[in-house]
Amino acid sequence: MAGNVDSAAPDGPRCPLTEWEAVPVAGGAHEAGRSVLSRAVAVLGAFDQAHRELTASQIARRADLPLSTTHRLLVELADHDVVARRGDRWGVGGRIWSLGLLAPVQTGLRDVAAPFLHDVHATTRATVHLVVRQDTDALYLERVSGHTALPVVSRAGSLLPLHATGAGKVLLAHAPDGVQERVLGGHLQRWTPHTVVHPGRLRDQLRRVREQGHATTHEELVLGMSSVAVPVSRAPADGTPDVVAALGIVDPGVGRHRRRFLEVLQVAARGLGRRLGPP
Known part of the structure; x- marks a missing residue:
């Protein structure tokens, strides 16, 4: 066979998917200045090899975004398994790994x-x-x-x-x-x-x-x-x-x-x- x-x-142990849960989606809206897409890309760009798990505040600083905008994007991205949450920290979700x-x-x-x-x-x-x-x-x-x-x-x-x-x-x-x-x-x-x-x-x-x-x-x-x-x-x-x-x-x-x-x-x-x- x-x-x-x-x-x-x-x-696996080093991959967050088995123990991180997605957060229910919250509504998002386009805001003046950078587009929603560019802001979402900035959120994902906050993660790298040395920063696999970050709080929303850390992501906001690294992405140069307001905390409220960052949190709204995170919960929407989590609904699509693009990011995932464990406690007060966030990481890359399963869809990104699969892609x-x-x-x-x-x-x-x-x-x-x-x-x-x-x-x-x-x-x-x-x-x-x-x-x-x-x-x-x-x-x-x-x-x-x-x-x-x-x-x-x-x-x-x-x-x-x-x-x-x-x-x-x-x-x-x-x-x-x-x-x-x-x-x-x-x-x-x-x-x-x-x-x-x-x-x-x-x-x-x-x-x-x-x-x-x-x-x-x-x-x-x-x-x-x-x-x-x-x-x-x-x-x-x-x-x-x-x-x-x-x-x-x-x-x-x-x-x-x-x-x-x-x-x-x-x-x-x-x-x-x-x-x-x-x-």
């Missing part, structure tokens, strides 16, 4: 990678992920569910930490130095007792990932689950490998089947890299 491909609205997955680069990568993900699943019967780096997070573009029921933390669209997942460690190991330093110098959240949060130890792990060509984790994000992942590279004109994504498997049996899982992933990653061709 083929695995279930999950391209649903994003979900983001339609970006040409990501859509093209997902389409090309789909048969390779299904091949890995058919051979291993495990849950398979296609992951890319989005600044200092791991963005899960696709998931094919395996035969073992897993906690739902990695649906398509989920943002998960680079430091606590196999695919994330692969992407972090091949990220620019500046990105690595921001992650290592920032808050490394301890998701389980096994999460590596010491910067020096994580730096050593990243070095081994580059040397060995793969990453493994054991219960770093979810207890009872392990992962193994490899980079997807394509060779540009200068011959330097360009890591564009990671292919990973999450399964309780990674420890027992690591060698077989790794071989299957490496074959798929090489095939996908060839199919993608040079940038």
Whole structure:
């Protein structure tokens, strides 16, 4: 039986959709000066990688809008799942995440990678992920569910930490130095007792990932689950490998089947890299 491909609205610990609720709509009106559309865009522009959750007052300041206008726009946007609210804080809603997955680069990568993900699943019967780096997070573009029921933390669209997942460690190991330093110098959240949060130890792990060509984790994000992942590279004109994504498997049996899982992933990653061709 083929695995279930999950391209649903994003979900997971780093994604606000599972725990944020929409606010009932309130009427809005066009006001003098900037159009309603330009004000709504300004509200959305208040969010970025460093400001994922903001109060209405913070959004108003960052968008250079009156607080009353900001609040009216927020509740209208929430009715359409463009933003979402938890307590007194706001964040990006599910519709924005879903639209983001339609970006040409990501859509093209997902389409090309789909048969390779299904091949890995058919051979291993495990849950398979296609992951890319989005600044200092791991963005899960696709998931094919395996035969073992897993906690739902990695649906398509989920943002998960680079430091606590196999695919994330692969992407972090091949990220620019500046990105690595921001992650290592920032808050490394301890998701389980096994999460590596010491910067020096994580730096050593990243070095081994580059040397060995793969990453493994054991219960770093979810207890009872392990992962193994490899980079997807394509060779540009200068011959330097360009890591564009990671292919990973999450399964309780990674420890027992690591060698077989790794071989299957490496074959798929090489095939996908060839199919993608040079940038």
